[in-house]
Amino acid sequence: MRYRRFGKTQLNLSVFSLGTMRFASAQVAHQVLSAAIAQGINHIETARSYGQSETWIGQALKAGVGVARSQLVLTSKVAPNPDEAAVERQLEESLTRLGVDCLDCVAVHGLNTPQHLDWVLASQGTLAVLRRAQADGRVRHIGFSTHGPLAVIEGAIASDAFAFVNLHYSYFFQRNVVAVAQAAARDIGIFIISPADKGGLLYTPPDRLKALCAPYDPLLLTYRWLLSDPRITTLSLGPAVPEELDWPLQVADSTDPLTPDEQAAFARLAQQQAEQLGTDRCSQCYQCLPCPEEIHIPEVLRLRNLAVAYGMSDFGEYRYRMFEQAGHWFPGRRGDRCTDCGDCLPRCPEQLDIPTLLRDTHERLKGPARRRLWD
Structure with missing residues (x-):
């Protein structure tokens, strides 16, 4: 597993991060977390909206996953909201479910519209709560996660309010290349989300795509396209069972520039x-x-x-x-x-x-x- 600096957070993240949306039970969550950590993943990404994910991660951390909590980077999310009390409740619920006093990273989840950006950047609202939590030690770094249009993403990056961005970007969706460049220029950590699923259902590629990519697997080839870009820190994986880690992690140490054959x-x-x-x-x-x-x-x-x-x-x-x-x-x-x-x-x-x-x-x-x- 290779590791990269996550922009101005100064955190060193594994080039693959563990997304935790697909856990089916507390037992499976513990198994997947332990397997991912054993293979070098040190960034765990969750959200209040991921079902029981936060609770199950908290239970796994308490039971033990092979490393100390201090060796992991834990990220959760809060929704954009002009109501500070609602944001505070979201944050406290996440901390309680995860059984931790501090989150390494908190992302504003689904910063997708101009109104969301206004809510977040207003003097009272989501960002104000997170900054207070940062000051009192409950949050270390603040970022945003987006499915929104490029103009909204550019506005969030230009605000200089965030230390990292969770972004959709892949070989088959290159619209956000401008955002990648802008984030890198401001030393904002770049976390690519769902490059296999929303990047093309690449776990089940069509035969024509497989033939065009041969001798490479389409999933691994497109991961290599992302990993070869030094501006990108980490890519999300969302395994439902431990065995689903094995296929993508074949390229966990392949961060060099693309070869001539690739x-x-x-x-x-x-x-x-x-x-x-x-x-x-x-x-x-x-x-x-x-x-x-x-x-x-x-x-x-x-x-x-x-x-x-x-x-x-x-x-x-x-x-x-x-x-x-x-x-x-x-x-x-x-x-x-x-x-x-x-x-x-x-x-x-x-x-x-x-x-x-x-x-x-x-x-x-x-x-x-x-x-x-x-x-």
Whole structure:
């Protein structure tokens, strides 16, 4: 296992972190924690919203996981909220459940909208509570976790209020590369979240993607793409059982620059996308937004890019079904909401037939119809 400095926190984190959302029981939580720590992971990431995760981690730490508490970095989260009393309750509940007096890191969880950012940065609100907790020793470092648009992420980084960021960024979603650069320039620690699941369902890659990446495994190759970037401190893993650590941790000491053969594999992926999509390829410039119908055009077309080029239709369906279902965690409406208003067309530098591509994406990724109860 390699370790990297987590920006201005000065903490040295393992390049893989243990995400704890998928634990099914206290016993399994203890087993996974012990196995992860035995393999060199020293960063444990949880949240109040992860079911019983905090409680089970607290029980495991009390029972013993092979190392002292002082050798671990423990992160939890609080939601953005203008009500200071509510934030204080969240923090105290997390400390109680985890059975600790101090959290190494606390992230503002789901800083996804301009309103959330306003709440957090206001003189009274989430950040004020966390700063007081930092002053009295209950919190060491404050950061934020986001699924939000780039403009919100840039605003949070520019505020200089945070020491680290939990960020979505992967080979198949490079929109946030600007945020990576900005965070690194301000010495903000960078924690990449869900690079396997939301990065492409890479635990179950389609055959076409496997063939293009060969002789490399798509999951491990894309992990290598992230680990080769020295600006990135750590990547999240979310095992449900100890055995699920073994596959990704094969590259836990592979942080060197990409080899020529690895670079050739990524060149094949780029060539495949260009050849398969031709003039229908969306380059993700985002100039088509805003859409009068609130369709997240670039994200819809990104999912189409991946399905057409690499056969990543299962991933496309998984994400496409989230439109209109997940609020600020995954904003935007489905492609079939297009009314052919044409507002986006003159703003597209590639002159894509966006309405046609939106409808095509809907047909490809809407998935099978679900029976209604009264049918």
